[in-house]
Amino acid sequence: MKGLPIRLRLTLAFAVAVGVVLAATGLFVYLQQESALDRTVNQGLRARAADVTALAQQADSGLREGRGAAADSSGFAQVLTSAGRVVDATPGLPPRPLLQAHELAHLGSQGRFISYTLSRERVRLLAVRVHAQDSNRVVVVGTSLEPRLTALDDLRTELLIGGPIALILVSLGGYLLAAAALRPVDQMGEQAATISAANPGQRLRLPPADDELARLGRRLNDMLARLEAALERERGFVANASHELRTPLALLKTELELTLDEPASIDAYRAALRSAHDEADRLSQLAEDLLLIAQADAQTMPIRRSTITVADMLSAVAARYQRRAADTGRTITVDAPADLTLLADRFRLEQALANLIDNSLRYGSGPIRLAAAEDPQQVEIEVSDEGPGFPPEFLHRAFERFSRPDQARSRDGVGLGLAIVTAIMAAHSGSATASNRVGGGASVTLTLFRPHGADHRLSGVPSIPAMPSVASVTDNSSAISNL
Amino acid sequence: MKVLVVEDELKMASLLLRGFRNNGHAADIARTGEDASWMAAAAEYDVIVLDVMLPGRDGFATCTALREAGVWTPVLMLTARGSVEDRVRGLDVGADDYLVKPFSFAELLARVRALVRRGDRPRPAVLNVGALRLDPATRQVWRDTSEIELTAKEFALLEAFMRRPGQVLTRDQLLEQAWDIGYDNRSNVIAVYVNYLREKIDRPFGTRSLETVRGAGYRLRERE
Numbered sequence: 001m002k003g004l005p006i007r008l009r010l011t012l013a014f015a016v017a018v019g020v021v022l023a024a025t026g027l028f029v030y031l032q033q034e035s036a037l038d039r040t041v042n043q044g045l046r047a048r049a050a051d052v053t054a055l056a057q058q059a060d061s062g063l064r065e066g067r068g069a070a071a072d073s074s075g076f077a078q079v080l081t082s083a084g085r086v087v088d089a090t091p092g093l094p095p096r097p098l099l100q101a102h103e104l105a106h107l108g109s110q111g112r113f114i115s116y117t118l119s120r121e122r123v124r125l126l127a128v129r130v131h132a133q134d135s136n137r138v139v140v141v142g143t144s145l146e147p148r149l150t151a152l153d154d155l156r157t158e159l160l161i162g163g164p165i166a167l168i169l170v171s172l173g174g175y176l177l178a179a180a181a182l183r184p185v186d187q188m189g190e191q192a193a194t195i196s197a198a199n200p201g202q203r204l205r206l207p208p209a210d211d212e213l214a215r216l217g218r219r220l221n222d223m224l225a226r227l228e229a230a231l232e233r234e235r236g237f238v239a240n241a242s243h244e245l246r247t248p249l250a251l252l253k254t255e256l257e258l259t260l261d262e263p264a265s266i267d268a269y270r271a272a273l274r275s276a277h278d279e280a281d282r283l284s285q286l287a288e289d290l291l292l293i294a295q296a297d298a299q300t301m302p303i304r305r306s307t308i309t310v311a312d313m314l315s316a317v318a319a320r321y322q323r324r325a326a327d328t329g330r331t332i333t334v335d336a337p338a339d340l341t342l343l344a345d346r347f348r349l350e351q352a353l354a355n356l357i358d359n360s361l362r363y364g365s366g367p368i369r370l371a372a373a374e375d376p377q378q379v380e381i382e383v384s385d386e387g388p389g390f391p392p393e394f395l396h397r398a399f400e401r402f403s404r405p406d407q408a409r410s411r412d413g414v415g416l417g418l419a420i421v422t423a424i425m426a427a428h429s430g431s432a433t434a435s436n437r438v439g440g441g442a443s444v445t446l447t448l449f450r451p452h453g454a455d456h457r458l459s460g461v462p463s464i465p466a467m468p469s470v471a472s473v474t475d476n477s478s479a480i481s482n483l
Numbered sequence: 484m485k486v487l488v489v490e491d492e493l494k495m496a497s498l499l500l501r502g503f504r505n506n507g508h509a510a511d512i513a514r515t516g517e518d519a520s521w522m523a524a525a526a527e528y529d530v531i532v533l534d535v536m537l538p539g540r541d542g543f544a545t546c547t548a549l550r551e552a553g554v555w556t557p558v559l560m561l562t563a564r565g566s567v568e569d570r571v572r573g574l575d576v577g578a579d580d581y582l583v584k585p586f587s588f589a590e591l592l593a594r595v596r597a598l599v600r601r602g603d604r605p606r607p608a609v610l611n612v613g614a615l616r617l618d619p620a621t622r623q624v625w626r627d628t629s630e631i632e633l634t635a636k637e638f639a640l641l642e643a644f645m646r647r648p649g650q651v652l653t654r655d656q657l658l659e660q661a662w663d664i665g666y667d668n669r670s671n672v673i674a675v676y677v678n679y680l681r682e683k684i685d686r687p688f689g690t691r692s693l694e695t696v697r698g699a700g701y702r703l704r705e706r707e
Contacts, residue, residue, distance in 0.1 A: 239566060246563035247492070250584035254498045257588045262505050275494070 007178040014178075015171040022167055026159040033155055037148045042113065044075075045126040048141040049111060052077045056088070056132045056139055063088045075143045080104070082129070082136040094119075098140045099127055107138065121146060184213050192220070200228040240402040241290050244414045245283065252279040289416045293401065296423030303345045303427050310379065311336040313346060314370040317353045324361055325368065332357065336372035342379050344428055344448060352424045352432075355417040356383040356444050363387065363405075364442055377450060384443040389436035398434045421446070484599060486510040487528040487556075489519040489545065491537050499532065502588045516545030523554045529599045532591075535562035535573065543576050550577040555605050557598035561586065575620040577608040612648040612703055613692055615684065617641060626688055636661060637680050640673075644693070644703035653700040677701055 004012070055063065056079050063077055078089040084097045084104055103114065104127070111128035122145040130137050184207045195202045203224060206217040259272035295301040311334065318332040325332050342349075353370070360368050366386030373380050390398055394405045399422045404415040418434070421444070425432045430448040437443050486503050488510055490496040496512045503510035511526075513519040516537050523531060531549070535542035546558055557580075560573040565583035573581045579601070580594050610617045616625045622638060624631045633641065643660035644652065652660075654673045662672070681693050694702045 242565070243563045246565070246584045247495075250563065250586065251494055251498065253585040254495070254502065254588055258498060258502050258505065261588075 007175060007182055010178040011171055011175040014174040015167065018170050018174075019167050022163045026163050030152070030155060030159060034152055037151060041124055041143060041145065041148055042126075045113070045124065045141055045143055046111075048075055048077065048143070049126050049128045049139055052079065052139045052141055053128065053130045053132070056130060056137055063090045075141065077142070078140045080138040080140060082138060084138075087137065098125060098142065099138070103127070104138055115145070116142070118142070122149060188213070188217055188220075195224065197231060200224070200231050237293075237401060244286055244402070248279040248282045248286070252276055252283075255279070286414060286416075289414075289420060292420055293416065293423055296427060299427075301348075301423065301427040303348065305343050305345055308342045308344055308346045308349070309338075310340045310342055310372045310381065311338050313350060314353070314372065314381070317350050317357065318370055320354070321357045321361065321368075328361070330361070330365070330367060332368045332370065334370045336370070336381075337374070340372055340374055340379065342448060343451070345424075348424045348427065349446075352421040352446060353381070353383065355421050359417055360385045360387070360442065364389075366441065379448045379450065381446045381448075382443055383446075384437060384441055386437075386439070386441040389440060389442045390434060392436075395434060395436070399432065418444075484508045484529045484595075485527070486595065487513060487519065487523055487526075487531045489513045489516065489531060489537065489542070490534045490561075491515065492534070495534075502591075506592055516540035516542065516548070519545055520548055520552065520554075523549055523556060524552060528556050530595050531556050531558045532595070533558050533560050533578070535560060535564050535569070543572060546573070546576045546578050550608065553605075555603040557601060557603060559591075559594060559598060561591070575608060577606075579606070610642070610645040612645045613706060614690075615641075615645065615692065615703075617645050624684070626684060626690075631683050633680075633683060636676055637683065640676050640680055641684065644701070648703050649705040651696045651699045651702045656700070673701075 052063070063079065076090045076093055078093060078098050079087040080097050080099065081087060082104065084099065084101050086095065086097050089095075098116070098118075099114070103112075106112070107127055107129045111126050114125045114127065116123050116125050123142045124145055125140055125142040127138055127140045130139050188204050191202075191204050203221045204217045206214050206221070208214075255272050255275050259269065262268075264272075292301065314334040314336050318334050321332055357368060357370075360383065364385035364387030368383065368385045371382045371384070373382075391405045394403070397403045399418045400415075401419040402415040403419075418432075421432050425446055425448075428448055430446060432444060432446050434442070434444050486508055488496055488499045488503070490499060490512065491514050496514075500510045500512060511522065511528075513522050517540060519531065519533070522528075533542045533546060537545065540548070542560060542562065546560070549556070549558065558578045559580040559582060560578045561582050561584065562569070562573075563584045570581045570583075579598050582591060582594060608618070608620065610619070614627045617623075617638075619642060624633055624638065624641065639661035640657060643657055657673050661676075677693060677695075685691055685693055692704050694704060696702050
C-alpha cells in the first residue's frame with residue numbers, strides 16, 4: 001500500500017468504501033424486496049383462504065369444478081375434516097391431504113403458514129380452522145413460490161452484475177478525479193525543478209482557487225523569496241567585497257608596473273615600496289575584516305569569555321588612541337565604575353571599541369568619551385563625541401556592510417567598521433545602537449546582557465590588573481567556539 | 484595626446500598622471516564629475532579616463548552629461564565595478580570602452596590609443612532625427628514624448644534610416660542593414676516594411692518624414 005502512488009491509494013480507498021456502500025445497499029434492497037414479495041404471497045393466501053372458507057360454508061364447496069377465486073392458475077385449495085380426510089380439493093392436487101395429522105393438531109384460529117415442497121415445486125400453504133356445516137373443517141390454500149423465487153433470483157443477478165459495473169465506473173471516475181486533483185502538484189513540481197540560483201526570481205504558478213495547494217504554493221513561494229533575498233545579500237556582499245579588494249590591488253599593481261617601467265632612483269623605489277606596503281596593509285586588514293564578517297554570518301566567530309574589568313579595558317583602548325587624538329587636539333576620557341566587571345571576549349570588545357574610536361577620530365570632533373553603566377540585567381558602554389554626529393539619512397543604515405555616508409569610494413574606510421561592531425556584539429548576544437546626541441555629537445551604545453543570577457561585581461576590590469588578551473584572529477585552529 | 488583623468492582617489496589619480504606623463508602624454512586631473520564636465524568643455528582632450536565611483540555625480544551620470552553637452556571625446560571608464568551590469572550600463576550611457584581595476588597600464592595605454600584613432604565624431608548612444616528618438620540599448624522609439632511600439636524588423640529598418648538621416652538609402656542598402664545575407668532581394672519586402680513603418684511613425688502624427696525617392700530608394704528627412 002505504502003509503495004503505491006497516492007492517486008492509486010486514494011482510488012483504492014475510495015473503491016473499498018464505495019464497494020461496502022454498494023454491497024450494503026444491494027443487500028438491503030434484496031431483503032426489502034424479499035419481504036415485500038413474502039407479504040404479497042401471504043396476503044394472497046389469506047384472501048384465498050377467506051374465499052375458500054366462504055365456499056366451504058355451503059353444502060357443495062365446488063372446488064373441484066374450479067369455482068370461485070380459489071382456482072387461479074398458480075393457486076390451489078383443499079378442505080379437510082379436522083381428522084384429516086379430504087372433503088374437497090381443487091383439481092390437479094394429489095388425493096391425499098396436504099397436511100399431516102400432527103400439523104392439523106397445532107392450528108390456531110388465525111391459521112398457519114407452512115412452506116412445503118409439492119412435486120418438486122416450492123409452495124406455501126395457509127391452513128385455517130373453520131366451522132362449517134356443523135362440523136370443524138380445515139381449509140388449506142396454497143400457492144406456488146416459484147414466481148417469487150424467480151423474481152428474487154432476477155434481482156440478485158441484476159445486483160451482482162450491476163453492482164460491480166457501478167463500482168468499476170465509480171472507481172475509474174475516482175481515479176481520474178484524483179489524477180486531476182493532483183495535476184497541479186505535478187505542475188508545481190515541474191516548475192520547482194527549473195528554479196535554481198541562476199533564476200532565483202522565478203516563482204511557482206499558483207492554482208486559482210484558494211485551497212490547500214494554493215496555500216502550499218504560497219508558502220513555497222515565500223520560502224523562495226526568503227532564499228532569493230539571502231542570495232541577493234550574499235551576492236551583494238561578494239560584489240562589494242571584490243570591489244573593495246580591487247582598489248588596493250589596482251594601486252599596488254599600477255605602482256609596481258610604473259616603477260618597473262621607468263628608470264628610477266633608490267628614493268623612487270623606496271617610495272614605491274612604501275606605497276605598495278601601505279596597500280598590502282590595507283589588503284590584509286580588509287581580508288581580516290571580511291573573514292570576521294564571514295565568521296559572524298556562519299556563527300563561528302570564536303568568543304573566548306573571561307572576566308573583564310570594564311574601566312581597565314576602556315583605559316587600555318583609550319591609551320592606544322591618545323596620541324592620535326592629541327595630534328588633532330582632541331582628548332579621550334574614560335568614565336566607568338571601578339568595580340564594574342563583565343564576562344566577555346576582551347580582544348573582540350576592544351576591537352569593537354577601537355573601531356568606534358577610530359570612526360570618531362575620522363569623522364567626529366571634540367572630546368571622545370568612553371562611559372560604562374550597568375543595571376542588574378545589562379552593561380552599557382557608550383562611545384560618544386561632540387562632533388556633527390551621523391548624517392540623519394545614514395543613521396538607519398549605519399551598521400550595514402559597506403555602507404558609508406558618501407557612497408563614493410573614500411580612502412577613509414570601506415564601511416565595514418560598524419558592521420564588525422554589530423557582528424562582535426551579536427556574537428556576544430548583545431546589541432549595538434547608533435544615535436545622535438541631543439546637544440550634538442555621535443553616540444554608539446554597546447549593550448551586553450548579564451547571565452541571570454550572575455554577579456560579576458568584585459566587592460571591595462577597586463581594580464584588578466588588566467588581563468592579557470588571549471584570543472587572536474589568526475588563532476582559529478585552537479579556538480573554542482562558545483556559540 | 485592629452486588625457487583628462489577623472490578620479491577622486493588621490494593616489495590612483497597621481498599614479499595615472501605619472502603613467503601618462505612617463506609615456507609622453509599630457510594629463511589633467513578632475514576630482515569630481517562636475518569638474519570633468521566643465522574641463523572637458525573648456526579644453527580639447529583626446530580621451531577622458533573616467534572613474535565610476537565619484538563623490539556627488541557618479542561616472543555614469545557624468546558620461547551622460549558630457550554627451551548631452553555635445554562633448555564627443557572618447558570616454559574610457561576605469562573602475563573597480565566589474566559586474567556585467569555595470570559594464571553594460573557604462574557602455575550604454577555613451578562610454579566607448581570599459582576597463583576594470585586592477586588593470587595593466589600597458590593595456591590602458593593601448594586602449595586609449597585605439598580610442599583616439601576612432602576620433603571624436605558624434606556617436607550618440609540615443610539617436611535623434613527631427614522629433615524621432617531611438618534608443619538601441621532599450622529598443623525604444625519615441626516621436627516627441629509618445630512612445631511607438633515597433634517589431635524587431637521595423638526597429639532595425641528605422642535604426643538604419645536614423646543612422647543616415649537625410650541620405651537616400653537604396654533597397655539593397657536597407658536589405659543589408661536589416662535582413663540576412665541571401666535574402667531574395669527581388670521581393671518587395673522593403674516597400675512593405677517601409678509602409679508598416681510609415682503607419683506607425685508618420686500617419687498617426689500627420690507627418691511625412693519617411694519619403695520615397697523615385698527610382699533611388701527611401702530617405703528619412705532631417706526636418707519635417
